[in-house]
Amino acid sequence: xxxxxxxxxxxxxxxxxxxxxxxxxxxxxxxxxxxxxxxxxxxxxxxxxxxxxxxxxxxxxxxxxxxxxxxxxxxxxxxxxxxxxxxxxxxxxxxxxxxxxxxxxxxxxx
Numbered sequence: 001x002x003x004x005x006x007x008x009x010x011x012x013x014x015x016x017x018x019x020x021x022x023x024x025x026x027x028x029x030x031x032x033x034x035x036x037x038x039x040x041x042x043x044x045x046x047x048x049x050x051x052x053x054x055x056x057x058x059x060x061x062x063x064x065x066x067x068x069x070x071x072x073x074x075x076x077x078x079x080x081x082x083x084x085x086x087x088x089x090x091x092x093x094x095x096x097x098x099x100x101x102x103x104x105x106x107x108x109x110x
Contacts, residue, residue, distance in 0.1 A: 001013075001014060001017045009093055011082050012091070015083050015086055019086075031080055035081065038073060038076040038080055045069050046070060
């Protein structure tokens with residue numbers, strides 16, 4: 001497999017293949033911890049991007065560098081979500097669609 005695809009089901013299939021091809025560990029707890037680590041890194045990149053945007057402006061190369069780093073952390077988080085969905089037998093697209101269907105009629109207190 002050379003390309004992860006274009007949809008969540010294809011992404012999940014890619015990660016099943018990648019786990020096997022690279023002999024990645026499929027321990028649920030370890031991957032949960034790895035996701036938490038990636039969320040921490042994502043949070044730091046959000047702060048860095050926000051700070052650079054406010055101090056250097058949106059068009060500054062340092063801001064674009066922070067935006068690119070933020071994108072990579074988003075991808076890392078998605079990868080672990082896909083892996084965890086695989087390990088627990090969830091079709092991520094289906095559960096996401098159902099949850100958003102519920103949220104359409106939900107109200108949140110402000």
